[in-house]
Amino acid sequence: MNTALVAAAPRGSISLRSIAGRIGLLPALLVVLVAGMSAVDAQFYGIINVLNILRNASLLAIVACGQALVIIAGGFDLSVGAVVALASVVTAKTMAATAAAFPGSNILIIASGVAAGLGCGVAVGLVNGFCVAKLKVSGFVVTLGTMSATAGVGLMITNGIPIYGMPEIFVKGFGRAQAFALPTAAHVALIVILVMVFAQRRTLFGRYVYAIGGNVDAAVVSGVTIQRHIVGTYLVSSVLAALTGILLTAQVGSGQASFGGDRIMLQSIAAAVIGGVSLRGGIGRIEIVAISALFLTILGNALNLLHVDSRLQPVFLGVIMVAAVALDELSRRRKPRV
Amino acid sequence: GTETPWFPMKVYDASSGTPKPADYTPLPKAEKPYRLCVLFPHMKDSFWVAVAYGIVKQADAMNINMNLYEAGGYENLPKQLSQFDDCMASGPDAIIVGAISGAGLSKKFEEAKAKGVPVVGVTNPLPPNALPAANYVDFVAMGEVTGDGLLAQTKPGDKLNIVTFPGPAGSGWAESFNEGFKKAIAKNSNARILAEKFGDSGVAVQLQLIQDALQAYPGMNVIWGTAPTAEAAIGAVAEAGRSDLKIVSSYENQAMLDALNRGDILAFATQYPVGEGAIAIDQAVRLIEKKPVMSLVQPVATVIDKTSAPKLQMDLVLAPASWTPVYSVKAK
Amino acid sequence: MSDLELTVAAKDTDRPKLTLGRRLWSAVLPVALAVLLLGFTAVDRGVLSPANLLNIAQQTSYLALFAMAQTVVILTRGFDLALGPTVSMVSVGSALAMAGATASGHGAGAVLLAGLGAGFALGIACGLFNGGVVALLGVNPFVATLGSYNIAIGIATTLSAGRPVQGVPAPFSQIFYSGSILGVPAAIVITLAVGIALHLLLARTVFGRSLYLIGTNPRAAAVAGLPVKRILVAAYVLCSWLAALGAIMMTARTGSGEPNLGGALSLQAIAGAVVGGTSLAGGRGGVGTAVLGALFITILSNGMNLTRIDGYVQMVVLGAIVIIGVLLDRLRQERRQ
Amino acid sequence: MNVEIDPRPAEPLLQLRGISKRFTGVRALDRVDLDVRAGELHVLFGENGAGKSTLINVVSGTFPPDEGTFQFGGEEIHHLTPQRAREIGISPVFQEFSLIPSLTVEENLFLGREVTRGGVLRAREMRKRARALIDELGFDLDPAQRIDDLSRAHQQMAEIAKALLGRVRLLILDEPTASLTERETGRLFELIARLKSQDVGLIYVSHRMREIRALADRVTVLRDGRHIRTLDAANSTDGELVELMTGRTIDLLFPAIAHQPDKVMVDVENLTLADGSVREVNFHARAGEITGIAGLVGCGKSELIRAIYGIERASAGAIRIDGAPYEFPTPRQSLKRGIAYFPANRIAEGLALSRPIRENASITGLDLPAFARFGVLRQAAERVTIAGIMEQLQLRPPNIERSAGALSGGNRQKVMLGRALTRELTVFLFDEPSVGIDVGAKLEVYEFMKRLVEAGAAVIVVSSELPEVLALSNRLYVMHQGRIAAELTGTAKTEQNVLSSFFRDHLAAEVA
Ligand SMILES: Nc1ncnc2c1ncn2[C@@H]1O[C@H](COP(=O)(O)OP(=O)(O)OP(=O)(O)O)[C@@H](O)[C@H]1O
Ligand SMILES: Nc1ncnc2c1ncn2[C@@H]1O[C@H](COP(=O)(O)OP(=O)(O)OP(=O)(O)O)[C@@H](O)[C@H]1O
Ligand SMILES: [Mg+2]
């Protein structure tokens, strides 16, 4: 290249700006929160509290990762909460049934339960994906519909009554177990996050998810197959939600239709959006979403440790959430480009 | 199930304002196959399934038609209002309501009265004299019973450091339970409430609250809260290695009974929800037939612990595990 | 392949000549509604009775009002998750104000004013917060309104101590609920009036026009000199004000201030708007779509209640039919090309 | 270059017969025939909306044609998809870019044909190949930069590079120079020559007569979706082509504008922008004259006028409008003060595409009593006014209730210009006014400017098309790296002088 003809060298500020722009303020806020809490309350870094935080953050992070993927592809998954509940119920019910049929064969019981739970995720994910990709109904409406239907099925199965009868080892040896000083859920979440980060950065699927969310028309004319990948995002999201349902079931020791609800759905979207995923699609990184899940969990934990009145806690949570994102927004505010 | 008949059932007759012990016995049959609507806040736990069980069994026994609607949860007051309207539009002979908010339905009650449709309140408390007939325990009193139950099992001189988990803020019942419990606890100077943690009554939410409370209040030695609270607490407490912690539940469900039998919890309270459902049907029929009716029935709320559990008439507390809820009953 | 065609085709808003087939298609949602109604009637005569039709109209009026409120902000590519908690907060706030005014011995008029004033003030405050955070701080609407969702819940339960607030005076319920004009119940009258006013506002005023332009292309609207921030704030304020009005009507309906009144309303209102054909991508929709969506959802659940479909089966049916309804609507738009 | 050479086929590389394509109410293509031979550059020529892009979309597999046959390399092709098109060597450079804004240049280059091993991307391999390709093309493009961090010109380069990745037998260029400056254009032309010598067929769309002259082997003229004639470029004149295209004779010269410089309307002193794209610029524009600004890509010329209008933030310096200081410009204030801005990107910053033309045209006038009273729209008055304006600008089709998105490029520009006629304005800022619009429309835009200046307005034109700014402006500023490098007037205003200002620093640096 003829260096003499470089008209305008790229400006130095671009790289700095893009670093700030891409990672954002969230990790810094997280550090501040952790440091502040550690200074104020020694309980905060007590081993049990840390384990609790990690476990709860892991559960949220797993759902949020799937949600983030769907949002990056330009969609929305409102059904995750209902899937968590359905998977929990179906897992427990299947285990109870298998345990009755083949008492004692723990491996078979657990395998069948987990498979059935994940199967629910696969089923709902496929329905979501099919309706969005093939029937071209907006993701919001489709998942709103499947949210209602899935929750309905979960309640039809249980009538809200918890399901017991899982093998002890599933609860004690898996749900509440620890390995290398970390709870099971944290290991699962770590694996999920690593796989997702890898998929996002290093696989065709991840690349195409960005492309589809960034500009569908351009992706089409570039020869990207759209439908398959959209189905893929909804599938991943539902399966991860089902996984969370199974982990919760193992932890609590019973299958519950109350696990789902709007709460976990809203939280998962919040974690994704606060983690820098753009609701317009095309932008977002899984590792930051995981950090954001951790941030939200620690925030809730901190409010409890600080003995904030539980009726007023939502007020603090709301203000801090808005403030964090507003700060982030101001710090990365960039000039509009033509 | 057991063959013990439900009736006569021991209740308080609070029609006059002061509760008097009484025996409740329903009519054997309705004169005609009336059409009844039943409105529930939800059918998402074994508690409301138990009420439904009582309603369905009694409707069968009295040979009337019944349709049951559930609103999907305590956050759905507008939906219950709509269901009330839908019921009214279908022309029922009477309506039975498990109110999401007694105060919130008061206008509907007036409308039904104006149209001459009798309404019976079941299980959830209502403003005084809102309806011609109702049956529910006083939630404050029931909270108090659990407090008394806890104190009764405490050795004199033992310090009680309690965190309460009453249930969802703004639900009304959570606040009432909590108030009654605190009233009872105030009688013992060794008992102290460290904090009140409101939150949705799902196991997952309660679990997080408990985990945090275990950290925030290391001195806590009593967990008092909803049935899901107790259910979540069992695991969390075991995990934290705090076998000294006492767990008390403010109401009943299948899990509480099992936990009590295993010794995982100290006690739970019951208001005999199956009986409530059955009585509500009878009250409604009496109102339709203009027969004398006990206008406010209060089932005797009792606290169940390891010693009283075997004596408990189980089929007034919970529906049999084999029973699946039915949303409508057709008269023969 | 057809993806591109579709997305491109959807941009076109030409009005081709209406043939009979097209006319039928353009009314697919109303036709689906009629079919639904007839289907329910086949099972239960009561569905089409005048009493039930009035009942449907009355129930629709609340949801329609909330769906209209959402539509205002959805037009600008936003939404208001805090709508439900705003309703709860306004219900509690206005009931407290009225109870307070009554207690301090004011006359009926002053009590009513106190209730309305407190309710609308809370609503407008909520709208200012949402609008301010979205427009001035540039926070996306999801996070901004999820924040105020939490804040409003906290305020509602704290103010009320978690209990229904008694003391809503009879005249209040008289005016906003049980009253009627020419036999039409107050809720329907109010929603009709608000609907017409809002339609005129959207179709005939600079503000309304600006909402559509901003929703369609915010950058272009800003470059063309529209005061985008001010309009966004106004849109959120209008949305919350409408929510406050709905809250007041519902408080009159319940006769008490309810800290949980709005629990699940946010999503239901968004669903109402979107099912009726409002686009979450902004710039498309209006009063008509909001009312249609609300009507669709209300008729569906009313019909299922009257035909005695079991509670949880209703949820499954509702989910399926919502998807089918929107699918039909999409096919209709495709047909128009 | 990664271009494999096929033996020259006996018949045309691409042969289309009777291709038709309808959109809502529009017959975009009506039984069009087209032959493209290997090694030839075939220009598609026609007015805005004649169907050029539609034809290109059909050739590259984006739209299936409604009817007609399609042969490529002697083979009948059915059900062409974008993937298939690329596989057989058809490579399009689109007018509306096929780039994903949130991905990097390199990720975009390989989009749809990533190098993978078992579904896993081979990033290093792709980076190497991307860098090699960009170096070979001589583009000043960093493969690791995100598309939305790039100027439109750089995006155009990325789009071109994307088309040249892999084996190309037919390269399609839809207005590739619309946002390139001299240097890149030169590069592109070298490249085209090389491709031709390698027997690649090219379809080229442009509204610039100079380019057509320089490049074309044959020209196919389209009008209203119909094939009018295909002729040899060597044996045809510009006038002839334009007449075929429009159906009437048009004088192709720039209009003679009588500049009468009057008072200074825009006065910029020591202006520096917050993002550093403009530094310490002193600049003024007078009423009654056209002030031109030229410069290479990224020199900050757009940013300068955008700052005056209020969509870029200044960090130092002063702006005076008609002598009065203008401190914190915003678009709304600017319009009130009589300043209008016409953005270069009419899709991102100009139009609300799904809204009617009427609403798009009246948008800047909504604060005026002519369009609204007390916030209530006067719809009848609006319809009459806008219809009048659009008639004056000869909008085609003349229906102002159609959505702006259904218009061709030139007509979209007319809607933008129409905004200027809705209110009293004294300063007009044009950013690339003729990008993407056809010869006829260009002349109409120039006539429009002429009328404005002669009526005493101050007009500022920023343009990458040198002949345009040279011919139109009375005074011409040349910008370089955010600063004013020269101010040329009268006889000094020559292409040679502009180019030497463009490159002065570089030459100096090279000498040093
Ligand atoms: N997706 C579409 N939907 C509806 N009409 C369209 C669509 N695309 C193009 N048209 C119409 O088809 C005709 C041909 O458009 P096309 O874009 O091919 O023109 P063009 O020759 O490329 O013009 P330009 O020089 O402005 O790029 C125009 O009338 C245009 O309005
Ligand atoms: N080599 C480059 N690589 C990346 N970004 C660049 C480069 N040169 C310029 N830019 C970016 O482009 C912006 C300006 O580009 P732009 O092309 O819009 O300038 P311009 O002077 O208006 O040119 P034009 O009018 O030709 O578009 C600068 O803010 C800068 O960030
Ligand atoms: Mg074109």
Ligand SMILES: [Mg+2]
């Ligand atoms: Mg520029």
